[in-house]
Amino acid sequence: MAPMETNEFPNPNPMRLPPGFRFHPTDEELVVQYLKRKALSRPLPAAIIPEIELRRISPHKLLGGFTGEKYFFNLRETKGGNRKVGGFMVGTGRGYWKPMGTEKPVMSSRGDELVGTKQILVFCRALGSQTKWVMHELRLAKNELPYIASNNLVASGKEWVACRIFAKRRESMKRRRRSRRPLSSSESSSTSCITSLSDEECSIGEEVTS
Known part of the structure; x- marks a missing residue:
């Protein structure tokens, strides 16, 4: 019996929304309702955000001609416990994600609690020229890490991040x-x-x- 064929890349659309619905979470909703639950291995409000290894796939292949925003979970490495967001190469050196500016705080809707951080990155070609692709990488705040330490990701130098990727108009x-x-x-x-x-x-x- 021939082995079952598998796709090279995961399906970026794991669940279709009904007509008229649009998935457009705020930064707080993305961090608290989705990223935190993902890190704790708890059920998500909707199975709509796929897991993607962003080091393997260029944004062009992820989004193609799609003009809106798409969301992904990515398992990031934290070298030596350092959570500072850094750029990373994609594929065989065809391009890389470059951080722009500094991380911004993601506050609760009440404004009295830091729930996460957001870093903006731009996809650059191998020679350094910037493209139209932009990514918002959202991470849990440091004070949330003790709650997810039991899943061994923190100890192994990895953590889940939520990514919002889109093309500039x-x-x-x-x-x-x-x-x-x-x-x-x-x-x-x-x-x-x-x-x-x-x-x-x-x-x-x-x-x-x-």
């Missing part, structure tokens, strides 16, 4: 290119950072370009 990238030219005094006084990205991406500045 074309008009957003054109706007950023235009913003590189010198502005007149009248232009500079009326120009604002309005793009398809969040305020945090805007704060990164002109680093996130294609």
